Every structure is written in C-alpha cells, then in structure tokens.
Amino acid sequence: MKRINENKLDEILSLYLDNSLSEFEKNNIELLIKTDVNVAKRLAQLSNLRDLLMAKRKIEPNIGFWTQLSQRIEDTRREESNYLPFSRKYISAIAILTSMIIVVLGTLVIQNRELVFSYISEKSQVVKEAYKNNFLQDSLLPLFSKVDKDKALQFSLFGTLPLDDKSETTLKIDEKSEKGYRVEVGKAKKKNLKPVTFENFIAEVKPTNMQKKIIDSLLDLTGRRIESSVLIGENNTMAIAPDLPSLNKIMLTNIASCLEPNQRVRFEKLLETHDAPYAVINKNVLKKNTLQNISNRPVDNQYVIITPDTLIYSRIQLNIDSLRKQIEENISKIELRREAMLKRMISKEFRNVGREPYFPEHFSPSEEDRFISVEIITPSLGVENRQIFEIIRPRVRKQIANQDRQNQIVRTQILKDTNSSVDGK
Amino acid sequence: MRQIRSVSGMALHLSGVNWKVSNHEPTVGVIERSFVTSHQNKNIKIMTNEKTLTITKNALQKIEDEAIISAFQSGDKDAYRLLVERYQEKIRNLLFSIFHDRDFIDDLAQEVFIKAYQALPTFRFESSFYTWLYKIAVNKSRDELRKKKLRRFFSFQNLDEGINNEINIRLSVSPENRDTQEIVSLGLQTLPEKFKTAVILKDIEGLPYEEIAKIMNCELGTVKSRISRGRAMLRKALKPLLDEAKV
Numbered sequence: 001m002k003r004i005n006e007n008k009l010d011e012i013l014s015l016y017l018d019n020s021l022s023e024f025e026k027n028n029i030e031l032l033i034k035t036d037v038n039v040a041k042r043l044a045q046l047s048n049l050r051d052l053l054m055a056k057r058k059i060e061p062n063i064g065f066w067t068q069l070s071q072r073i074e075d076t077r078r079e080e081s082n083y084l085p086f087s088r089k090y091i092s093a094i095a096i097l098t099s100m101i102i103v104v105l106g107t108l109v110i111q112n113r114e115l116v117f118s119y120i121s122e123k124s125q126v127v128k129e130a131y132k133n134n135f136l137q138d139s140l141l142p143l144f145s146k147v148d149k150d151k152a153l154q155f156s157l158f159g160t161l162p163l164d165d166k167s168e169t170t171l172k173i174d175e176k177s178e179k180g181y182r183v184e185v186g187k188a189k190k191k192n193l194k195p196v197t198f199e200n201f202i203a204e205v206k207p208t209n210m211q212k213k214i215i216d217s218l219l220d221l222t223g224r225r226i227e228s229s230v231l232i233g234e235n236n237t238m239a240i241a242p243d244l245p246s247l248n249k250i251m252l253t254n255i256a257s258c259l260e261p262n263q264r265v266r267f268e269k270l271l272e273t274h275d276a277p278y279a280v281i282n283k284n285v286l287k288k289n290t291l292q293n294i295s296n297r298p299v300d301n302q303y304v305i306i307t308p309d310t311l312i313y314s315r316i317q318l319n320i321d322s323l324r325k326q327i328e329e330n331i332s333k334i335e336l337r338r339e340a341m342l343k344r345m346i347s348k349e350f351r352n353v354g355r356e357p358y359f360p361e362h363f364s365p366s367e368e369d370r371f372i373s374v375e376i377i378t379p380s381l382g383v384e385n386r387q388i389f390e391i392i393r394p395r396v397r398k399q400i401a402n403q404d405r406q407n408q409i410v411r412t413q414i415l416k417d418t419n420s421s422v423d424g425k
Numbered sequence: 426m427r428q429i430r431s432v433s434g435m436a437l438h439l440s441g442v443n444w445k446v447s448n449h450e451p452t453v454g455v456i457e458r459s460f461v462t463s464h465q466n467k468n469i470k471i472m473t474n475e476k477t478l479t480i481t482k483n484a485l486q487k488i489e490d491e492a493i494i495s496a497f498q499s500g501d502k503d504a505y506r507l508l509v510e511r512y513q514e515k516i517r518n519l520l521f522s523i524f525h526d527r528d529f530i531d532d533l534a535q536e537v538f539i540k541a542y543q544a545l546p547t548f549r550f551e552s553s554f555y556t557w558l559y560k561i562a563v564n565k566s567r568d569e570l571r572k573k574k575l576r577r578f579f580s581f582q583n584l585d586e587g588i589n590n591e592i593n594i595r596l597s598v599s600p601e602n603r604d605t606q607e608i609v610s611l612g613l614q615t616l617p618e619k620f621k622t623a624v625i626l627k628d629i630e631g632l633p634y635e636e637i638a639k640i641m642n643c644e645l646g647t648v649k650s651r652i653s654r655g656r657a658m659l660r661k662a663l664k665p666l667l668d669e670a671k672v
Contacts, residue, residue: 006657007654007657010653010654010656010657010660011649011650011653011654013653014649014652014653014656014657015653018627018634020634020649042660044667045660045664045668046656046657048667049628049656049659049660049663049667050628052605052609052663052666053609053624053629054628054629054631055606056522056606056609056610056629057606058514059518059521059527059530061513061514061517062513062517062531065509065513065517065531065534065535066506066509066510066513068531068535069509069535069538069539070506072535072539073505073538073539076539076543089546089547092547
C-alpha cells in the first residue's frame with residue numbers, strides 16, 4: 001500500500017470513526033489498522049478522544065435564564081421603540097424604498113443638471129438680493145460701524161464714544177444718576193486735552209509684549225461688543241443695550257488687572273491727567289478674582305429701543321459676524337444713515353418720547369446739550385461688581401472733595417453749637 | 426402551506442393527549458399559565474385552563490419548532506419562551522464548550538437569544554430552527570473570540586502557553602485523582618476557533634456533517650477536514666491522557 005502522510009491518515013481515521021468512508025476506503029483502512037500497530041494506536045487514541053468528548057459533562061441549568069432574558073428583551077424592545085418611528089420588521093422595506101427614491105432623484109438631477117444648477121443659482125441670487133434689501137431697509141444696523149482700538153480704549157477709560165468725525169457729538173456713560181447709570185447721546189464737552197490713543201497708552205504705561213497682546217485682544221472684544229450694543233434703524237429707531245454702562249468699568253478693571261503695581265501707578269497718572277471718571281487702586285489682587293468676562297452680545301439680547309414716539313424694552317436677535325460682513329459691503333450707506341440719525345437727534349426729534357407702561361428704565365427728556373438720555377436703574381451690586389471695585393473706584397474730584405470738606409466743617413460747627421446750647425440749658 | 430401543515434399536525438397530535446377538541450372549531454393545546462395563542466386566520470385557537478397545565482409540559486415537547494415560530498410570527502411574542510426553554514441549555518453548553526468560562530456564558534447565551542428574537546420575524550423555514558440558532562451562537566462566539574484575542578494581544582498575554590502548562594500540571598496528578606473532563610475542556614481551548622467549533626459541534630453536540638457545514642457556513646469537505654485536523658491537534662495535546670487508555 002502506498003504510504004500516506006500523517007495529516008491524510010488523521011483525516012481518513014477521523015472519517016472512519018464517523019463511518020463516513022466508502023466501502024472501498026473502509027476496507028483499505030481496516031487492512032492498514034490490522035497490519036500497522038501505529039495506525040491502530042492512533043485510531044485508538046482518536047476513539048478515546050471522541051468518547052471523552054461525547055461524555056463531556058453538562059453545566060448545571062440556569063433556572064432564572066428566561067426571567068433574565070425576558071427582561072433584556074423588554075429593555076431592547078423599549079430602546080428600539082425609542083429611536084425607530086416604525087416597527088423593526090419594516091426596516092428592510094424602508095431601506096429599499098429610501099434607496100430607490102435616492103436613485104430616482106439622483107437620476108433625475110443628473111439628467112436635468114443644467115436646469116437644476118441654473119435654478120439653484122437663480123434662487124440663491126434672489127435670496128441674496130432679498131436679504132441685502134431687507135437688511136438695509138428694515139433691520140437695525142450698528143451705530144458704530146467700526147470701533148477700532150483707540151475708540152475702544154477711549155470708551156474703556158472715559159465712557160465716551162465720538163459719534164462723528166469731528167467728535168462734536170458723543171455717546172457717554174454718565175454715572176451721576178442716583179439709581180443707576182445714564183446712557184447719553186449729546187454734544188461733546190470741549191476739552192483742551194487730546195484723546196488717549198492706544199499708542200499713548202503704551203508709551204505711558206509701558207506694558208510688556210504679553211500684556212500688550214492681552215490688552216489688544218480685550219480692546220478688540222470691546223470694539224465688537226460696542227458695535228452690537230448701539231443700533232440704529234431705518235425709521236428713526238435707536239436701540240441701546242442696557243448693560244452697556246458696565247462695559248467701560250469691566251474693561252478698565254480688566255486692563256488694570258493685567259498690569260503690575262508700578263504700571264498701575266503710571267496708568268492711574270494717565271487717567272488722572274485726563275480726568276477719567278474712575279481711578280485705579282494700587283492694590284495687590286489675584287487676576288483670576290478681578291478679570292471680568294466680556295460677552296459678545298447683550299444679556300438675553302435685550303435692548304432699550306427708542307423711537308420718536310415711544311420707548312420699549314425688547315429682544316433683538318443679532319448675528320454680529322454676518323452683520324460685520326454686511327457692514328463692510330455697505331459702509332457708505334451705513335455712514336449716511338448714521339448722519340441722518342444724528343441730524344434727527346440734534347433737531348430734538350426724540351424730545352417727547354413716551355414710555356411703555358412696563359418699561360423698566362427711566363427716560364429723561366432732552367436738555368440743551370443732551371439729545372437722548374436713558375437712565376438705567378441697576379440692581380444692588382452683585383459679586384462681579386464687588387470684584388470690579390476691588391481694583392477701581394469712582395474718582396473723587398478735587399472740587400467735590402473740597403465741597404465735601406466744607407460741608408463737614410459746617411456740620412461739625414452746627415453740632416458743636418447745638419451741644420453747647422443744650423449744656424447751657 | 427408549511428405553517429398550516431405544522432399547526433394542523435400539532436392539533437391532531439394534541440387531541441390525542443387529552444385535549445379538548447371542539448367539533449366546530451379545531452382547537453389545539455398549550456400553553457402554560459394564562460398564555461393564549463391565537464391563529465385566527467388559519468381558523469385555529471390555542472387554549473389553556475388549569476387542568477390542562479399538567480399535561481402541557483409533555484405536550485409542549487411534541488410541538489414542532491415550526492409551529493411555535495408560526496405562532497410567534499403571527500404576533501404571539503410569548504411563544505418565544507417555548508423555544509428558549511427548549512434550547513437554552515443546549516446553547517449554554519455549546520458556549521461553555523467553546524469558552525470554558527461559567528461566568529460569561531449566560532450573558533452571551535442571552536445575547537444569542539436576543540439576536541434570534543430580533544431575527545425570528547424574518548425566519549423563512551429554509552433550515553431547522555436549531556441549525557439557525559446554532560449558527561447565531563457560533564457567529565456570536567466567533568465575534569467574542571476575536572475580541573478576546575485582540576484584548577490578549579494588547580495585554581501581551583500568551584494564553585496557549587498558560588493552558589498547556591495547566592494541562593501538564595493536571596496530567597501529573599495520579600489518574601484516580603485526576604479531573605479528566607477538565608483536562609479535555611482545557612485541551613479544547615488550545616485549538617484555533619474554526620477547528621474547535623467543528624470538533625465541538627461534531628463530538629460534543631453530535632451533529633451531522635451537513636448541519637455543521639450549514640452552521641459554519643462552509644463546504645462539507647472543509648468541515649470534514651476541520652474536524653479531522655481538530656481531532657489530530659487535540660490528540661497531540663492530550664496524548665499522555667489518551668495513551669493511558671487500553672488499545
């Protein structure tokens with residue numbers, strides 16, 4: 001008999017054990033088993049192995065199997081019903097249907113691609129035009145189209161923003177009001193001092209490169225925030241974000257927080273020279289405690305809206321990024337609108353503005369040098385405000401301080417007189 | 426037609442084991458507790474009452490899988506319990522032979538039955554239910570073995586070496602104190618997955634070559650070759666144990 005290799009022998013013996021050989025093969029292998037002891041031994045081993053495997057004991061049954069399984073099935077069913085809007089058995093049908101629809105639509109689009117492309121471009125052009133027209137005719141636009149670093153710094157330090165090129169008209173944050181703040185649009189007070197530019201600030205305060213970068217980015221953020229805080233509309237409408245008055249203090253605090261003590265002294269000198277409304281305190285504070293967040297939009301998108309007839313408090317959804325893009329494209333038109341708005345303000349069109357019954361802020365009528373003045377009643381100082389006043393404080397002007405000292409002397413004198421007259425009695 | 430034949434067959438059979446059969450309405454047996462299966466479109470109802478509960482268990486064994494699946498596909502989801510109870514131990518034992526891990530097999534067996542539950546509505550009676558169920562179990566265990574292999578690869582473990590050492594230690598024990606079954610199970614773990622599954626299905630589960638080919642989704646010749654090679658590998662791994670037996 002031809003010698004067969006071990007693998008082949010194993011296969012034949014395995015089939016022989018399973019009784020799966022043909023009669024001829026069976027006879028041959030039986031002959032081999034009889035004549036070759038090794039083959040017989042191998043067969044015996046395989047046979048023993050099979051017997052051992054067949055006798056392999058079973059594991060003990062799990063009585064709670066169905067209970068556990070039914071719970072899991074129920075969970076799976078619940079999960080599926082949560083995300084499938086139809087029965088699971090329709091999945092394949094729906095998948096086939098969807099694919100067919102996609103194929104049909106795809107074929108139609110490919111066949112009529114020129115028509116489709118021209119339709120889409122035509123529509124997009126129409127939408128673009130409509131948006132452009134609508135944007136310029138009805139919606140609100142920023143009063144300050146491009147607030148650069150210098151203007152942002154001016155606002156941060158002094159709370160004022162020039163509204164025209166000659167700086168004759170300004171928007172000003174006035175804090176003389178007892179109840180809160182006042183946003184005013186009016187004539188600029190003539191001062192002999194030149195406005196503080198970013199370059200002046202750098203030269204005077206001497207910040208490091210890193211500080212310069214931080215202040216630079218803070219001013220950029222402030223500029224964007226101012227742009228979204230004062231808006232003008234087509235129909236003699238103006239909208240002011242009520243949280244604008246706190247922005248200059250927040251910025252002043254942030255700039256002061258970035259500086260080292262000796263730089264803060266120089267900064268305070270600069271502020272004092274220009275009679276800034278706030279003074280910087282030279283006190284060691286942790287930056288993380290004093291740095292304030294500047295959001296890029298007003299709180300809850302709420303604005304005070306002023307029209308020649310009324311004053312309302314309303315929410316305006318504004319996408320400042322898309323607005324900026326539009327501003328760049330329509331800068332000349334925006335300038336025209338701002339000029340027209342200023343003319344209206346100067347001609348006191350807003351003098352007798354009425355107030356909605358639920359309007360929470362006080363609106364005061366215009367005086368000679370003020371065209372619009374909105375008083376915003378602020379709540380009691382919150383944590384943020386306390387943190388602001390850790391590093392800055394309202395400037396005590398010399399004239400007022402002297403007056404206060406005089407009043408104190410008078411009060412002390414009256415008190416003395418009263419006491420002596422009581423003693424005399 | 427298959428469904429009607431199966432259910433009719435079940436009706437006849439159950440009528441012979443003390444089931445009430447209405448003359449007006451052919452009524453077939455089952456099921457436990459308050460479980461009622463209707464097959465109204467085939468004019469057949471499955472009823473139950475307290476008395477019949479005792480004979481239900483016996484009668485259940487004689488109901489064909491196809492009849493239960495038909496009931497399931499007709500909307501009686503509770504009928505699935507009969508299939509689970511019929512095959513749960515087989516599947517658990519199959520998975521235990523493959524993995525030799527008691528803690529893990531119940532979870533895996535449940536996953537197999539969940540998969541079967543989800544696919545049963547589309548079961549087309551092209552093979553027997555148990556072949557189909559075994560196929561799911563084998564595929565599931567193949568996936569699981571792959572995952573285990575991957576985990577071992579990333580944890581730099583050499584499992585085969587550990588098993589071979591354990592086999593040798595266990596073989597060094599005197600024959601009367603030796604757990605032969607455990608050694609055989611360990612020996613199976615040294616086989617590559619495709620040989621191991623083929624040997625388990627043939628020698629432990631006792632399935633014919635044709636069924637194994639369907640379950641493993643391969644040719645008949647491939648199955649024969651895998652079984653013989655698997656047995657040969659196992660013979661080598663357990664040679665000292667097998668030599669002790671008389672020739």
